[in-house]
Amino acid sequence: MVLRLGSSTLCLKQQRLRSLASLASSNARLISCRSVSALAVLELKDGKLVQSSLSAVSAAHKLGSSITGFIAGSNISEPSKEAAKIRGIQKIITIENDSYDKGLPENFAPLLVSNIRKGGYTHIFAGHTTFGKSLMPRVAALLDVAQISDITAIDNENTFVRPVYAGNAIATIESSDEIKVITTRATAFPPAEYEAEGSKVLIENGVDPNSNSPVKWVSENLAKLDRPSLATASKVVSGGRGLKSKEEFDRVILPLADAFGAAVGASRAAVDSGYADNSLQVGQTGQVVAPQLYFCVGISGAIQHLAGMKDSKVIAAVNKDADAPIFQVADVGLVGDLFDTVPELTEKLGK
Amino acid sequence: MTALRILVPVKRVIDYAVKPRVNPTQTAIITAGVKHSLNPFDEISVEEAVRLRERHTKSPSASNPKVEEIIAFTVGPPKSMDVLKTAMAMGADRSIFVEVPEGEQPESLGVAKLLAKIVDRENISLVLAGKQSIDSDAHCVGGMLGGFLGWGFAGQASKISFEESGACTVEKEVDGGTEVVKGSLPMVITADLRLNEPRYASLQNIMKAKKKRVDKLTPEELGVDLRRRLVTKKVVEPAARKGGGKVSDVDGMIQRLRELGAI
Ligand SMILES: Cc1cc2nc3c(=O)[nH]c(=O)nc-3n(C[C@H](O)[C@H](O)[C@H](O)COP(=O)(O)OP(=O)(O)OC[C@H]3O[C@@H](n4cnc5c(N)ncnc54)[C@H](O)[C@@H]3O)c2cc1C
Numbered sequence: 282m283v284l285r286l287g288s289s290t291l292c293l294k295q296q297r298l299r300s301l302a303s304l305a306s307s308n309a310r311l312i313s314c315r316s317v318s319a320l321a322v323l324e325l326k327d328g329k330l331v332q333s334s335l336s337a338v339s340a341a342h343k344l345g346s347s348i349t350g351f352i353a354g355s356n357i358s359e360p361s362k363e364a365a366k367i368r369g370i371q372k373i374i375t376i377e378n379d380s381y382d383k384g385l386p387e388n389f390a391p392l393l394v395s396n397i398r399k400g401g402y403t404h405i406f407a408g409h410t411t412f413g414k415s416l417m418p419r420v421a422a423l424l425d426v427a428q429i430s431d432i433t434a435i436d437n438e439n440t441f442v443r444p445v446y447a448g449n450a451i452a453t454i455e456s457s458d459e460i461k462v463i464t465t466r467a468t469a470f471p472p473a474e475y476e477a478e479g480s481k482v483l484i485e486n487g488v489d490p491n492s493n494s495p496v497k498w499v500s501e502n503l504a505k506l507d508r509p510s511l512a513t514a515s516k517v518v519s520g521g522r523g524l525k526s527k528e529e530f531d532r533v534i535l536p537l538a539d540a541f542g543a544a545v546g547a548s549r550a551a552v553d554s555g556y557a558d559n560s561l562q563v564g565q566t567g568q569v570v571a572p573q574l575y576f577c578v579g580i581s582g583a584i585q586h587l588a589g590m591k592d593s594k595v596i597a598a599v600n601k602d603a604d605a606p607i608f609q610v611a612d613v614g615l616v617g618d619l620f621d622t623v624p625e626l627t628e629k630l631g632k
Numbered sequence: 633m634t635a636l637r638i639l640v641p642v643k644r645v646i647d648y649a650v651k652p653r654v655n656p657t658q659t660a661i662i663t664a665g666v667k668h669s670l671n672p673f674d675e676i677s678v679e680e681a682v683r684l685r686e687r688h689t690k691s692p693s694a695s696n697p698k699v700e701e702i703i704a705f706t707v708g709p710p711k712s713m714d715v716l717k718t719a720m721a722m723g724a725d726r727s728i729f730v731e732v733p734e735g736e737q738p739e740s741l742g743v744a745k746l747l748a749k750i751v752d753r754e755n756i757s758l759v760l761a762g763k764q765s766i767d768s769d770a771h772c773v774g775g776m777l778g779g780f781l782g783w784g785f786a787g788q789a790s791k792i793s794f795e796e797s798g799a800c801t802v803e804k805e806v807d808g809g810t811e812v813v814k815g816s817l818p819m820v821i822t823a824d825l826r827l828n829e830p831r832y833a834s835l836q837n838i839m840k841a842k843k844k845r846v847d848k849l850t851p852e853e854l855g856v857d858l859r860r861r862l863v864t865k866k867v868v869e870p871a872a873r874k875g876g877g878k879v880s881d882v883d884g885m886i887q888r889l890r891e892l893g894a895i
Contacts, residue, residue, distance in 0.1 A: 385813075386775065386778065386779075386785055387778075387784055387785065390779060409771075410807050411787075411788065411804075411805075411806040411807045412807075414771050414775070414787065414788075415775060415785070415787045415788075416775075417775070418740070418744075418771070418772040418773075418774070418775030418776045418778075418779065419775050419776065419778055419779035419785065420779070421741065421772070421776060421779075422741070422744060422775070422776040422777075422778075422779030422780050423779050425741075426741070426861060427739050427740065427741040427860075427861035427862045428740065428741075428770065428772050428776075429862065430769070430770045430771055430772060431769065431770075431771075440865065444769070444870070445661075445767065445768055445769055445867075446646070446652040446661060446766070446767055446769070447766060447769065448870060449651060449652045449869070449870070450652060450654050450661055450867050450868070450869060450870070451867070451868050451869070451870050452864050452866070452867045453864070453865045453866040453867075453868075454862050454863065454864055454865065455862070455863045455865050456861060456862050457861050457862075457863070458861045494784070495783070495784040495815055495816065496784035496785065496786065496813050496814065496815035496819075497813065497814050497815070498811070498812075498813055499801070499812040499813055499814050500811070500812045501806070501809060501810065501811040501812070502809050502810045502811075502812075503808045503809035503810075504808055504809045506808075510808075512807070516894075541895065549825070553825075553826070558809070559790075559805055559809070559810070559826065560805075560807065560808045560809050565766065565769070566763075566764070566824075566825055568807075573893075573894060574889070574894040574895065584648070584649070584651055585648065585766075591870070591873065594894070595889070595892045595893075595894040596873070596875070597885065597888075597889060597894070599885075603878075607875075608875055608876060608878065609873075609875045609876065610873045610875040611875045611876075611877070612873075612874075612875065612877055612888075612892060613877050613878075613879055613885060613888040613889065613892065614875070614876070614877065614878045614879070615878070615879055615880075615881070615882070615884070615885050616878060617881075622881075622882055622885075625882045626882045626885060626886070629882060629883070629886060630886065630895070
């Protein structure tokens with residue numbers, strides 16, 4: 282209750298600032314603010330907040346309501362302090378318990394649901410990452426609501442925009458559920474910024490139902506990256522089947538990526554043939570990226586690949602087939618043999 | 633370990649190679665006259681179920697548990713019968729079909745509720761679903777079903793194995809690499825692309841599949857309300873990119889990238 286009052290006062294302030302807006306629309310705005318209160322589930326990796334969680338906060342911010350951050354796991358005092366500095370967050374709920382470290386949906390979902398019920402949140406946000414994809418549908422089921430996945434825009438508190446059919450169509454969807462369970466596409470919302478001061482933010486212990494998980498975490502095998510990470514890089518160099526082998530992929534693609542200071546990506550064909558690690562796959566079923574520059578080498582431009590990179594600022598392509606579909610989306614294309622042109626390009630960029 | 637009773641939910645979707653088009657009234661994707669097929673991820677889960685059976689047939693052991701029955705399930709318009717036939721031609725023993733009128737595809741929440749009911753009715757011990765369907769791209773059904781049943785859930789599986797103890801170990805594809813989790817049945821597992829390479833159904837098996845049993849059920853019989861919570865207000869095509877700006881050599885490429893502010 283207190284929280285809701287708080288959020289409506291905040292809205293009032295915002296309203297005053299926007300005092301020139303027409304009376305009708307400002308009334309509508311006020312009503313919407315009063316009922317909206319957002320919870321952003323903050324994902325941790327090695328004790329740090331992941332970038333997609335900052336994007337989820339930005340998405341929540343678009344509702345113009347109060348935002349509460351949610352953090353669970355062990356050693357969360359540092360990330361909680363970090364989260365307290367995120368612009369737009371008014372309160373943080375923490376649950377210190379190492380059984381939430383691996384984000385297993387079996388116990389994390391009941392945990393989240395208990396805290397959602399207690400706090401009366403109307404909108405629950407998480408990044409559309411492996412963590413969000415595995416956790417949020419379970420949360421939605423426990424709340425008996427439909428999930429709104431991988432949104433790219435928010436029209437109002439009930440209406441959201443999301444790509445469907447591998448990004449070949451953009452759907453506007455209205456939800457009639459009381460609680461909205463939402464995952465956000467990181468490339469569509471710039472990460473929330475940090476403020477120098479976070480002291481006004483309340484950090485509060487949440488409730489812990491301590492549910493057991495029938496599934497246990499055993500191990501992980503994460504690719505070691507000595508280059509920028511694909512999800513956040515401002516430039517990406519991606520290789521496809523045209524590279525022919527892992528040796529050639531490494532010989533041709535890696536130096537080009539380094540010359541650009543870029544992350545490395547790959548098509549499914551390259552990953553399936555073992556040229557590159559699974560985690561580097563860009564596309565409908567791999568990662569979605571939207572860097573300043575996406576440079577494709579030996580990639581044909583299948584629908585499923587385009588789904589993961591079509592929103593890049595500039596797309597460049599090298600392919601020996603002048604009719605390859607990739608050229609229909611590339612801002613700049615070079616028709617030629619990659620084994621000749623790419624080493625030349627790498628060398629000239631290095632100069 | 634007791635024998636596995638496997639449920640594989642499958643969905644009829646626009647074929648992955650077809651570029652979908654938005655209808656002129658901007659309300660939906662045009663589906664009439666467009667090639668449809670079994671959702672690629674569901675092909676993979678059917679394949680995995682059939683392989684589990686084959687593993688047992690070849691060398692029965694606690695790590696190759698017996699597969700008692702593989703049941704394919706779909707909810708969709710009348711033509712969805714096609715994907716059940718495909719699943720049965722690949723090796724599913726029989727099917728359950730919840731038919732809805734053309735154009736009324738239920739959302740993930742409703743599908744998961746139907747599946748939870750089927751799991752009870754058929755005494756299922758393992759649900760193998762695809763990680764997402766390539767039309768709605770929602771990535772929800774498996775996770776929701778795990779929630780409704782209170783079962784363990786392993787999403788985006790690239791390897792599934794059983795141990796003598798009856799434990800089920802799943803390697804999952806996660807951001808940045810892979811992760812291994814261990815649970816025990818009953819479980820819901822969703823398939824990622826690299827779990828296996830689905831087989832083509834032989835002509836003989838396609839013929840045999842025609843004789844396999846398909847039970848029809850209604851949402852009412854299952855006690856599930858399929859009314860949508862999410863209503864699509866509008867569907868548009870994404871802003872088109874204007875490609876085609878070709879350069880003739882590497883120097884041209886560098887110059888153009890500079891002009892575009894990309895380097
Ligand atoms: C359900 C499903 C999900 C999928 N998800 C994804 C996904 O997430 N990401 C993804 O990428 N794909 C995905 N795919 C696969 C996708 O359909 C394509 O098969 C894949 O993207 C093709 O990869 P490619 O462009 O590297 O290979 P190809 O299509 O074989 O293209 C290779 C290109 O290299 C060019 N080439 C060859 N040699 C040279 C040379 N010497 N110099 C220059 N050019 C050369 C050729 O002209 C050709 O255009 C998915 C498919 C399905 C069914």
